[in-house]
Amino acid sequence: MVLLSVRDLRVEFATSGGVVTAVDGASFDVGSGETVALLGESGSGKSVTAQAVMGIVPKPAGRVCGGSISYDGRDLLAPGVAKGLRGREIAMVFQDPLSSLNPVFRVGAQIGEMFRRHRGASRREARAAALDLMKRVGIPAASKRLDDYPHQFSGGMRQRVMIAMALALSPRLLIADEPTTALDVTVQAQIMDLLTRLQAEEGMSLVLITHDLGVVAGVADRVILMYAGRVVETGSLREVYEHSGHPYTSGLMASVPAVDGPRDRLVPIQGSPPDLLSLPSGCSFRPRCQYADEQCAEVEPVLRQLPDRPSTHQAACHHPEGVLTDVH
Amino acid sequence: MGAYVVRRLFFSLFVLWGAVTIIFVVLRLVPGDPAYIMLGPDADQAQVAALRAQLGLDQSLIQQYATYLANVVHLDFGESFRLNADSMSLVLQRVPATIQLATTALLLSLLIGLPLGVIAALRAHSWVDRAISVFSLMGQSTPSFWLGIVLILVFARGLKVLPSAGSGSWAHLVLPTITLALPFLAILVRLTRSGLLEVVHEGYVQTARAKGLGEGIVVLVHAMRNALIPIVTVVGLQFGALLGGTVIVETVFAWPGVGRLLIDSIGRRDYGVVQASILLVATIFVLINLLVDLLYGFLDPRVRLAGD
Numbered sequence: 218m219v220l221l222s223v224r225d226l227r228v229e230f231a232t233s234g235g236v237v238t239a240v241d242g243a244s245f246d247v248g249s250g251e252t253v254a255l256l257g258e259s260g261s262g263k264s265v266t267a268q269a270v271m272g273i274v275p276k277p278a279g280r281v282c283g284g285s286i287s288y289d290g291r292d293l294l295a296p297g298v299a300k301g302l303r304g305r306e307i308a309m310v311f312q313d314p315l316s317s318l319n320p321v322f323r324v325g326a327q328i329g330e331m332f333r334r335h336r337g338a339s340r341r342e343a344r345a346a347a348l349d350l351m352k353r354v355g356i357p358a359a360s361k362r363l364d365d366y367p368h369q370f371s372g373g374m375r376q377r378v379m380i381a382m383a384l385a386l387s388p389r390l391l392i393a394d395e396p397t398t399a400l401d402v403t404v405q406a407q408i409m410d411l412l413t414r415l416q417a418e419e420g421m422s423l424v425l426i427t428h429d430l431g432v433v434a435g436v437a438d439r440v441i442l443m444y445a446g447r448v449v450e451t452g453s454l455r456e457v458y459e460h461s462g463h464p465y466t467s468g469l470m471a472s473v474p475a476v477d478g479p480r481d482r483l484v485p486i487q488g489s490p491p492d493l494l495s496l497p498s499g500c501s502f503r504p505r506c507q508y509a510d511e512q513c514a515e516v517e518p519v520l521r522q523l524p525d526r527p528s529t530h531q532a533a534c535h536h537p538e539g540v541l542t543d544v545h
Numbered sequence: 546m547g548a549y550v551v552r553r554l555f556f557s558l559f560v561l562w563g564a565v566t567i568i569f570v571v572l573r574l575v576p577g578d579p580a581y582i583m584l585g586p587d588a589d590q591a592q593v594a595a596l597r598a599q600l601g602l603d604q605s606l607i608q609q610y611a612t613y614l615a616n617v618v619h620l621d622f623g624e625s626f627r628l629n630a631d632s633m634s635l636v637l638q639r640v641p642a643t644i645q646l647a648t649t650a651l652l653l654s655l656l657i658g659l660p661l662g663v664i665a666a667l668r669a670h671s672w673v674d675r676a677i678s679v680f681s682l683m684g685q686s687t688p689s690f691w692l693g694i695v696l697i698l699v700f701a702r703g704l705k706v707l708p709s710a711g712s713g714s715w716a717h718l719v720l721p722t723i724t725l726a727l728p729f730l731a732i733l734v735r736l737t738r739s740g741l742l743e744v745v746h747e748g749y750v751q752t753a754r755a756k757g758l759g760e761g762i763v764v765l766v767h768a769m770r771n772a773l774i775p776i777v778t779v780v781g782l783q784f785g786a787l788l789g790g791t792v793i794v795e796t797v798f799a800w801p802g803v804g805r806l807l808i809d810s811i812g813r814r815d816y817g818v819v820q821a822s823i824l825l826v827a828t829i830f831v832l833i834n835l836l837v838d839l840l841y842g843f844l845d846p847r848v849r850l851a852g853d
Contacts, residue, residue, distance in 0.1 A: 273754045275746065304757025311755075316748035321770050321846060334758055366846040382756065 220289055220422050221247040221270065221390055227283035228265050228274055237493040239265040241446035242284070244520070247390065252416065252423045254437035254454075256430070256469075260490055262446035263426045267392045270424075271309055272299025288390070305335060308383035312395035314375035318367035324378045325351075325363030331385035350381040354411060373404035380411065387419060394426045409436060430473055434458075439529075442466050445491050445501035448520060452530030462523040462532035464506045464540050500535070508536040553838065557831045564827035565617050568820055569610060578602070579626050579814035600626065613820070622821040627810070632817030636803060636825055642712060643791050643802030649718055650726035650787060658730040662737020667764065669742055677734060684731030689790055693724040693797035710799035721798040729787050736779055740772035747771070774845050781837025785830045 228240040240262040247253050255263045268274045269281050272293065286293040288307065293299045299307075311317040319327060328350055329343030338346065344363065351359035354377040367375055376396060383391055393412060397405035413436050416423045427433060433440060433454070440457050442450040442465065450463040461467035468486035488505035491497060500518050503509040512535050520531040524538060534540065580596040581588070597603045601612065616623065622632035665677040700720060701709030708717050744750060745768055753767040754760075792804035799805070803822050810818035842848045 271755055273751060275751075300757065302757070303755060309755040311748060311752060313748060317752045319749040319753070319767055319771070321774075321844065322767075330758070331756060334756075334762065368847050379752075382752075 218249045219246045220249045220251075221424075222287045223266070223270070223284070224286075225284035226266060226269055226281070226286060228262070228269050228279060229282050230265075230279045232278070232494070234494050238496075239279070239446055239493065240269065243443065243446070243448050244284075245441045245448060245451060247422050247424055249389070250420050250422055252413070252425060252436055252438050254433040254440045255424060255426045255443065256428065256433060256440055257443035258428050258490055260445075260493060261443040263443050264394050266443070267309065267394050267424065267426055270299075270392065271303055271307060273303075304331060304388075305386045306388050307390045307392065308386070308388040310376070310379050310383050310391065310393045310396050313399045314372060314379045315367060315399075317379055318375060320367055323364050323366055324370070327367075328378065328382045328385060331382060335386055346385070347381070350385060351378070354378075354381045354384070354415070356381075371404075372400050373407060376400060376404075376408050377411065380408075380415070384415060384419070388421060390422045390424070391416070392424045392426065395428070396425070397432055398427070398429070405432070412436075430469065442469075445493065445496060447501065447533065449502065449534070450532040451520065452527070456526060456530040460523070460526060460530070460541060462526065462530065462537040462540055463502075463534045464508055464536075465502050466532070467540050468505075500533075508534075508539045510535075550835070550839070553835050557835065560831050561824065561827055565614070565820060565824050566610075568823040569613055572814070572816055572819060573606060573609075575814075577814050579816060582814050583626055617820070617824065622817040622824075625810075625815050625818045627813045627815045627818070632815075632821040635818055636806065636821045639801060639803045639806045640825070642800060643788075643795070643804060646718065646721055646725060646791060646794070646800060646802060647784075647787055649722045650729065651784070653722055653726040654730040654733050657726075658733030659737055662734045663741060663764070663769070665734065665738040666741035666745070669738075674738075677738075681731040681734040684727045685735075687727060689724050689728065689793045690797055692727060693720070693794060696720045696724060697797075712801055717798075717800075721794050721800050724797070725787065725790050725794045728790065729783060732783055733776070733780065736776050737772065740776050741768060744768045744771045770844070774841065777837060777840055777844060781833055781840075784833050788826055788830060 223246070224244045226240050226243045227238060230237045230239050239260075243262065243266055245253070245255075255266065257263045265274065265279070268279075270286055270288075270293065274281060281294060288302060291298055291302070293302070318324065325344055325347045328347035329338075329340075332338035332343040332346045333340070348359055348363055351362065356362055356374055356377050362370070367378070370378065376399075380396075391412075396412065397408050400408060409432060412423065412425075423436075425433065425437060437454050439452065440450075440454055441448055442457070442463065444465050450457060450461065450466045452462075457466060458470065461470055465486070468484075471484040472486060474483055486505055491501055491504070497503050497514070499515050500506070500509070500513045503513045506513070516535070518533040518535050520533045522528050523530050523532055523541065532540075578593075578597070579600060580593045580602065584592055584596060594603070601609060604612075620633055624630065625632045625635055628635060661677050661681070665674045668674045697709045697720065700707045707719050708714075709720070711717055741764070745764075747768075749771075750763060750768050753763040758767070791800075791802055792808060794800065795802045795804035796808050803826065807819060807822040807826075809815075810822070
């Protein structure tokens with residue numbers, strides 16, 4: 218069952234250099250209980266997509282200017298709808314837990330606030346509930362740490378606090394925006410384990426936003442790749458990894474060092490990500506693509522099923538055949 | 546924390562010593578001998594010399610300074626040359642009036658300045674924001690003596706709704722309070738606006754929104770509490786300027802506070818009263834700064850714990 222459905226989403230930002238289309242016609246679904254990875258480099262629009270779903274696109278610079286987002290049949294872009302669901306049904310964990318936690322409030326109070334403001338819980342009830350959550354996310358000596366401030370925690374522990382806060386009201390959809398990027402590698406694995414364990418326990422859907430293919434590998438059912446504000450490829454993890462149908466995806470895969478692979482130089486994707494203020498015509502990946510031709514410059518490719526692949530595996534490329542044969 | 550306060554109080558003594566020393570030197574550098582001023586132009590040399598000896602002004606400056614410091618330690622500033630009463634008692638009698646004026650001005654500034662600053666920040670770059678900015682810029686640039694006189698002309702002489710000078714009722718407080726508060730209020734508006742604008746894009750404000758909290762709570766609790774940290778610091782420092790402002794405002798409105806006593810005493814070279822007033826004002830200023838530092842630790846737990 219589809220829980221979240223995003224269609225032709227467009228989000229624009231007014232900058233000093235002009236209007237930037239951060240998300241340009243993105244469409245994807247997230248099923249109930251599913252883990253979906255939203256992959257892409259900085260500026261690909263993945264975080265802004267999440268902000269649009271939460272209804273927290275920074276104003277007044279940014280605005281959702283097209284498309285639709287529906288959650289469980291409700292129109293999230295209608296006035297007031299997202300506001301009513303935030304925190305309760307849809308929760309979010311951010312990249313940098315230090316700046317995302319309020320430095321002047323005790324963590325127990327920040328977690329407990331969810332119960333006090335949403336459920337009208339008393340101070341004592343909220344405190345007890347916050348303590349339970351802190352234990353659940355694996356914060357040692359939780360009862361002693363309730364009254365500590367965010368700066369007294371390590372990065373990993375802070376992210377656990379963020380996760381506790383997000384899970385407080387048992388949301389059905391959790392969006393984790395680069396939840397491990399700001400953390401040490403060893404801690405990254407712990408946080409991912411925690412997220413997947415909690416997801417299984419709660420049966421919630423998880424949208425995992427990341428630029429790190431390694432983070433995705435173990436956990437995602439499905440991946441959505443974004444490039445310059447557009448979805449360029451989507452499919453099951455295995456399909457996309459093994460049969461990349463978009464040159465950007467195959468380039469990403471080729472640039473990942475493999476532990477057991479040949480010890481060659483890494484193969485980077487040529488060129489650099491496009492300037493969102495002056496995107497190329499047609500396909501935005503065109504200037505970096507070896508398959509590009511006139512059609513790519515004239516017609517913007519849309520997502521379509523790849524030849525001989527399952528219907529769920531789609532890429533937005535005019536020449537997927539070339540990509541598929543060359544790489545595999 | 547206790548040790549910190551004791552250390553701060555100890556260093557405050559040096560600040561106060563500096564204040565009493567500077568005022569001692571400045572008073573004696575200013576032309577005009579107290580004895581001449583007290584006796585008037587008709588006095589002869591013998592009378593002046595006698596009075597100078599009586600006041601201890603015939604001693605060397607070093608001697609005068611030593612006696613002065615010894616007495617200051619006992620809070621003894623001697624008799625007022627002019628009013629024939631103990632200088633410190635004279636000053637202390639005037640303190641309540643000044644505190645009353647400064648407090649109402651501070652309250653008025655906070656009650657109007659903070660909300661205006663919040664509104665300006667929330668409506669940043671709108672016409673509301675611009676109107677508030679223009680108001681605060683004018684408030685900051687309007688001299689108190691001019692504003693005081695204009696208010697007197699409009700509300701006391703013209704509309705005849707408020708008394709122009711003196712004290713005794715709440716009505717007497719209105720015009721001096723507005724005059725004293727305006728520059729302070731204006732600074733507060735600008736500080737609040739910029740402080741809040743600085744934090745509204747912080748991650749924790751986004752988190753507060755993502756938690757589904759109402760916009761009021763997001764701004765007034767999560768953002769404002771952080772924005773207050775720099776505001777409190779500057780407000781504390783600016784409170785000194787507010788105290789300084791009482792000198793002018795009290796003079797314009799004939800308000801019976803320390804400021805006016807100070808001006809009158811300077812005019813008459815009434816050394817004891819001037820020195821007592823300055824020490825008192827300096828002490829209040831030092832204590833408020835200490836209070837601000839403690840409050841700062843209360844508002845920002847990172848500072849509090851680092852100090853422990």
